[in-house]
Amino acid sequence: MPLEEDLFEKLRVELRRGSLILAVLGALREERYGYTLRQTLEDAGLPIEEGALYPLLRRLETQGLLTSEWREDANRNKRFYKLSRDGKTLLAQLLTEWEEIAASIHKLNGRRS
Amino acid sequence: MELLDRYLAAVRTSLPAARADDITAELRGELLDQVEARETTLGRSLNQTEISAILKAFGRPIVVATRYHDHQQLIGPEVYPFYLHALRVVAVIALAVLLFSTVVPLLTGNGDFVRVFTRGLYRAEHALLIAFAIVTLLFAVMERTSAPRVWLRNWRPEQLPVAGKRRKGSWEAPFDIGASLFLLLWLLGVIPIATDYTGNGLHIAPGTAWTQLYGPILALVAARLGFTLVEWLRPAWIRLIALLGSVLTLGELALISLLAARGPWAVVTATTATADQATRAGIGINAAIRIALAIALIVAGVRLVVGVYRLVMRPATTYP
Numbered sequence: 001m002p003l004e005e006d007l008f009e010k011l012r013v014e015l016r017r018g019s020l021i022l023a024v025l026g027a028l029r030e031e032r033y034g035y036t037l038r039q040t041l042e043d044a045g046l047p048i049e050e051g052a053l054y055p056l057l058r059r060l061e062t063q064g065l066l067t068s069e070w071r072e073d074a075n076r077n078k079r080f081y082k083l084s085r086d087g088k089t090l091l092a093q094l095l096t097e098w099e100e101i102a103a104s105i106h107k108l109n110g111r112r113s
Numbered sequence: 114m115e116l117l118d119r120y121l122a123a124v125r126t127s128l129p130a131a132r133a134d135d136i137t138a139e140l141r142g143e144l145l146d147q148v149e150a151r152e153t154t155l156g157r158s159l160n161q162t163e164i165s166a167i168l169k170a171f172g173r174p175i176v177v178a179t180r181y182h183d184h185q186q187l188i189g190p191e192v193y194p195f196y197l198h199a200l201r202v203v204a205v206i207a208l209a210v211l212l213f214s215t216v217v218p219l220l221t222g223n224g225d226f227v228r229v230f231t232r233g234l235y236r237a238e239h240a241l242l243i244a245f246a247i248v249t250l251l252f253a254v255m256e257r258t259s260a261p262r263v264w265l266r267n268w269r270p271e272q273l274p275v276a277g278k279r280r281k282g283s284w285e286a287p288f289d290i291g292a293s294l295f296l297l298l299w300l301l302g303v304i305p306i307a308t309d310y311t312g313n314g315l316h317i318a319p320g321t322a323w324t325q326l327y328g329p330i331l332a333l334v335a336a337r338l339g340f341t342l343v344e345w346l347r348p349a350w351i352r353l354i355a356l357l358g359s360v361l362t363l364g365e366l367a368l369i370s371l372l373a374a375r376g377p378w379a380v381v382t383a384t385t386a387t388a389d390q391a392t393r394a395g396i397g398i399n400a401a402i403r404i405a406l407a408i409a410l411i412v413a414g415v416r417l418v419v420g421v422y423r424l425v426m427r428p429a430t431t432y433p
Contacts, residue, residue, distance in 0.1 A: 034139065035146035050143055051172040054136070055180040070138075079139050 020048055022098060024056060025083060025091045028066060033078040057081055065090055116161060117144055120168045127178035136181055144171065187253050191265060196252040202287045203244045209291020211237045214304045272349050286345035293338040300331050314386030315394055322375035329368050336361055352424065359420035366413045369406055378402045 023046045027037055034054060041048050048056075060066045065087035070077050083091065121144075125137050147167050152159055159167075171177065179185060188196050215233030298304045310317040323330070340361050344354050372378070379402060381395035 034143050049172075051177050051180060054139060054143070058132075058136070058181060076142060076145065077138065078142050 016046070019098075020046065020052075021056070021060070022091070022094055024048075024053070024060065025065065025087055025094070028081050028083045029088070029091075031080050031082040033073070033080050035078075037081065060087070116164050116168065117141070117148075120144075120171075120174060123174035124178045127175050128181055132181070140177070144168070184257060186256070188249070188256050192252055192256050195264075196248070199248050199252070200245060203248050204241060205284055205287035206291040206294065207240045207244045208237060209288045210295045210298065210304075211240060213292060213295040214299075214306065217299075217306055272347065286341065289341045290338065290345070293334060293341060296334050297331070297338060300327070300334060311384065314384055315391055316382045316384050317394075317398065318380050318382075320376065320378045320380050322372055322378055325375065326368065326371055329364075329371070333361075333364050333368055336364065355420055355424040359417060359424060362413050362417040362420055366410065366417060369410045369413060373403070373406045373410065376403065 020041075023041055023044070024037070027040050027044075032040065034050070034057065037057075038048060038050060038053055057066065057068075061068055061081070065084055066081050067084045068079050068081045070079050072078070073080075121137050121141055124140060125133050128136050144167065148159055148164060151163065151167065211233055214236075215229055295304065299306055308319050308323075340354075340357050343350065343357065347354075377395065377399045379395065379398045381391050381398060383391035386394075
């Protein structure tokens, strides 16, 4: 892979890493379990490795942003996650921040937001 | 699904014990979902190779499990610059101590070159490994406590050295510390190096002046070590450094004067040489030491004058 592509890929991964939390919190406004959450993110153009998603869900739950419960679905026990009340508040704040960052970046790059 | 069970068992061994069952159950669900989705697409059951491919894509068990731990780095990016600096400093100090303990016996003729050199290398390797291990352990503990965050916040730009003022470099100061440390350890008998010399039919031993003044010499070497540390770690304490430096130089002046008044500093006796040869050698060696002491006295005097001038003429920008 040429250096430019390699560098682009590295920077792209860095850029997306911070955005994934926002994507996960957004997707969990509706209750989902891991597999369907991953499908939702992939369909939206933000694929995430399973190895990264599950620890992230645990961390967000520990931080009080998600709630979870084990429930049977299609003859199997699954852990369902949902955005908590605190999570909703924080997501709203993060989305505002996100929009402000996007507007600033557009402005600095001479693009219309 | 024997392969899946083996995989999950391997993940489980590295998971945090309190949550291991819960996490394993969730991972099993995810992997089974993936298998079922693939089976639906293909319209048949998956074979061993296809299941193996899914597990491989999921990641190495230890990597998957480690992501569930609170601490995933032994030394994180916040602490790393200080860790690297500490490693460099410790390495230079350790090497300086070893260098002197290897070179000094060679210069005084107390040791065979190859033996002393190979032993020095062997000791250097061990000393560095132990020093690095201790520093790494200390920083790993710091990483797991709030100490680094507090330390990173608690600094003041006023503590920085004055711009344009020559300051000891990152190698020079640790080397000075290593040299002082070597001298201190040698005086305390921790590093055994003989003070007697036997050769060319003569036996040379230190005079009584050195043992009479052992206490003050030891105190002065320890004080010099402390001063070098202050000078290096707190360069902005200009007036305190000038004051301590002057006091130290005054102490050195007093000690050199006491030493100069208590010759002979070397006692030369004949082993196979004649008594006349021993007497002449003794006179020569003591004359050389007298000249060295006179030079040291002049140098210390000049340093004292410069130190006092700095203390009086240059106002301090900061105080400790």
